[in-house]
Amino acid sequence: MYFFEDFAPGDVFELGTxxxxxxxxxxxxxxYDPQPFHVxxxxxxxxxxxxxxxxxWQTASLFMRRYVDGLLADSACVGSxxxxxxxxxxxxxxxxxxxxxxxVLGSSPSFGRSDxxxxxxxxxxxxxxxxxxxxxxxxxxxxxxxxxxPVMPMSIDPVHxxxxx
Amino acid sequence: MYFFEDFAPGDVFELGTxxxxxxxxxxxxxxYDPQPFHVxxxxxxxxxxxxxxxxxWQTASLFMRRYVDGLLADSACVGSxxxxxxxxxxxxxxxxxxxxxxxVLGSSPSFGRSDxxxxxxxxxxxxxxxxxxxxxxxxxxxxxxxxxxPVMPMSIDPVHxxxxx
Numbered sequence: 001m002y003f004f005e006d007f008a009p010g011d012v013f014e015l016g017t018x019x020x021x022x023x024x025x026x027x028x029x030x031x032y033d034p035q036p037f038h039v040x041x042x043x044x045x046x047x048x049x050x051x052x053x054x055x056x057w058q059t060a061s062l063f064m065r066r067y068v069d070g071l072l073a074d075s076a077c078v079g080s081x082x083x084x085x086x087x088x089x090x091x092x093x094x095x096x097x098x099x100x101x102x103x104v105l106g107s108s109p110s111f112g113r114s115d116x117x118x119x120x121x122x123x124x125x126x127x128x129x130x131x132x133x134x135x136x137x138x139x140x141x142x143x144x145x146x147x148x149x150p151v152m153p154m155s156i157d158p159v160h161x162x163x164x165x
Numbered sequence: 166m167y168f169f170e171d172f173a174p175g176d177v178f179e180l181g182t183x184x185x186x187x188x189x190x191x192x193x194x195x196x197y198d199p200q201p202f203h204v205x206x207x208x209x210x211x212x213x214x215x216x217x218x219x220x221x222w223q224t225a226s227l228f229m230r231r232y233v234d235g236l237l238a239d240s241a242c243v244g245s246x247x248x249x250x251x252x253x254x255x256x257x258x259x260x261x262x263x264x265x266x267x268x269v270l271g272s273s274p275s276f277g278r279s280d281x282x283x284x285x286x287x288x289x290x291x292x293x294x295x296x297x298x299x300x301x302x303x304x305x306x307x308x309x310x311x312x313x314x315p316v317m318p319m320s321i322d323p324v325h326x327x328x329x330x
Contacts, residue, residue, distance in 0.1 A: 032226035034233055035242070048243050056245060057229055061197035061222040068199055077200070078213050080221060083251040088244075 002075035004117035004142040007104045015070035015100035018062045018125075020054055022094035028058040053091035059134050060086065063125055066100035067138070076143035078116060086136040090127070098125040098133055105137065109144070116141050167240035169282035169307040172269045180235035180265035183227045183290075185219055187259035193223040218256035224299050225251065228290055231265035232303070241308035243281060251301040255292070263290040263298055270302065274309070281306050 022041070029038035033055035036043035044052040054062075060083075092098070102121035110116040118139050125134040187206070194203035198220035201208035209217040219227075225248075257263070267286035275281040283304050290299040 031230070033229050035237060037244070055226075055229070056248070057222060057226040061220075061226070064198050064220070064222055065196070072200060079202070080253060082253055083221070084249060086248040086251070088247055 002071065002077075002142065004076075004107065004109075004119065004144045007107050007119045007121075007142070009104055009106050011104040013071050013102045013121075015066040015102065017097050017099050018066050019095060019097050020058065020062060020092065022052060025052060025054045025058065025094060028061075029055045033057055049091050051093060053093055056086070056088050056134075059088070059092050059125065060136065062092075062098070063100055063123055063134065063136075067102065067123065070100070071102070072140070078141050078143060080141060081118070081139050083139065084137040086134075088134060090131060090133045092125075092133060096133075097128050099127075100125055102138075110141065114144070115146065116143055118142075167236065167242075167307065169241075169272065169274075169284065169309045172272050172284045172286075172307070174269055174271050176269040178236050178267045178286075180231040180267065182262050182264050183231050184260060184262050185223065185227060185257065187217060190217060190219045190223065190259060193226075194220045198222055214256050216258060218258055221251070221253050221299075224253070224257050224290065225301065227257075227263070228265055228288055228299065228301075232267065232288065235265070236267070237305070243306050243308060245304050245306060246283070247304050249302040249304070251299075253299060255296060255298045257290075257298060261298075262293050264292075265290055267303075275306065279309070280311065281308055283307075 026039050029035070035055075037047040037049050037053055038044075038055045041052045044050075100123070102123050105120045105122050107117055107119040110118060118141055121138055121140065123136050123138055124132060127133050191204050194200070200220075202212040202214050202218055203209075203220050206217045209215075265288075267288050270285045270287050272282055272284040275283060283306055286303055286305070288301050288303055289297060292298050
């Protein structure tokens with residue numbers, strides 16, 4: 001089971017592949033993001049995307065499911081304070097097969113409490129040609145093992161300042 | 166209809182209210198974010214959140230629906246390159262009534278093309294007591310009117326550098 005202390009800068013976790021159908025794209029977008037290029041295949045053809053594409057929020061959510069199944073489900077994760085630098089590098093189309101991966105950028109103890117810490121992984125979806133499709137930096141809170149092992153230094157700016165830097 | 170030139174720093178758009186039921190939280194989370202505190206009311210009670218809360222991705226998506234209905238549907242928006250600084254200030258619980266609002270931070274012409282520009286609104290969900298629940302900075306691409314009016318200066322760092330700064 002993964003605790004805060006189990007993540008070091010540079011650690012990589014391969015999280016398997018994910019895909020999405022046209023029906024799933026339309027169903028999600030009709031509820032949450034009904035822009036023409038997400039819900040109407042005809043109008044999407046005439047859009048700059050030249051075809052139906054997934055909502056960016058569905059793309060992030062598809063990644064999240066891989067992150068939960070491939071890592072968080074076997075961890076002491078207790079939520080998240082936020083996300084930075086979501087980037088949509090390429091559109092996601094029906095049937096695209098995307099590989100999910102995270103690489104730990106850094107971590108720091110939580111500010112003002114001793115039992116948790118924040119880990120920041122760079123999260124990516126890559127297509128079958130190896131092209132980057134989606135990326136973001138998650139902030140995930142994990143419980144600590146509460147040993148007295150030294151914590152790892154932050155390699156990127158923390159949301160909450162580390163108590164000792 | 167809103168084009169790139171129709172957004173100025175400081176402009177505020179009130180986008181109405183949104184709410185989410187327990188069933189909607191569980192349905193979304195079973196598909197995209199099956200952490201215990203999003204899918205299981207019993208386990209959620211024992212979690213640090215002391216009850217079921219919405220996935221942050223559903224919270225962002227609920228905001229997005231208000232943004233589409235209240236602004237993008239009547240605009241020349243042609244997508245987004247990304248999102249910055251998503252922050253979950255307070256948990257979203259079943260039945261919470263959240264008010265959606267955007268405030269334009271800045272805008273800049275697209276890099277390398279004359280027919281579009283990027284607008285960056287600070288997006289917020291606020292609860293009935295006026296407390297900030299959720300915030301993020303969207304990057305939205307809008308078509309330009311293609312007049313020769315001067316464009317507005319960026320007030321925040323652009324994703325793509327402006328052609329003239």
